[in-house]
Amino acid sequence: QTTHYRFQHTFVLPVEEYRLPSTVQGNLWVDHKGQKLFLVLEGLSYLPEKDYQVWVITRKVANNAGLVKHNDSNAFLYWYSEEPTEIEMIRVSIEPKGGSIYPTGPEAFTIFLKQ
Numbered sequence: 001q002t003t004h005y006r007f008q009h010t011f012v013l014p015v016e017e018y019r020l021p022s023t024v025q026g027n028l029w030v031d032h033k034g035q036k037l038f039l040v041l042e043g044l045s046y047l048p049e050k051d052y053q054v055w056v057i058t059r060k061v062a063n064n065a066g067l068v069k070h071n072d073s074n075a076f077l078y079w080y081s082e083e084p085t086e087i088e089m090i091r092v093s094i095e096p097k098g099g100s101i102y103p104t105g106p107e108a109f110t111i112f113l114k115q
Helices: none
Strands: 002-012 021-031 036-042 050-057 062-067 069-071 074-080 089-096 107-112
Touching (some): 002 107, 021 107, 050 074, 062 089
Antiparallel strands (some): 002 021, 021 036, 036 074, 050 062, 050 089, 089 107
């Protein structure tokens, strides 16, 4: 069983040389145990000197889900966890090239799963 989320976010990229409004839309699928997710983004601006990193946020911690993979103006990410996870939100941050072990860069946007 999988839950599907459709979303759209408009934001100004918090990176000095890219301060243009961006509209990102996408789809997120999360399995019922919170062990797998698939994220597809449209309109995500490519940042040659930075990476977009995805964080799976639970009550206790921000889990590194990895870096989004770009394909023209589309981007995607697949994440799998051995343990069931109660996911509250998905946060996308802008990190140094190669990513970080914990969130250090500015937030691009958040997808709230629990209200």
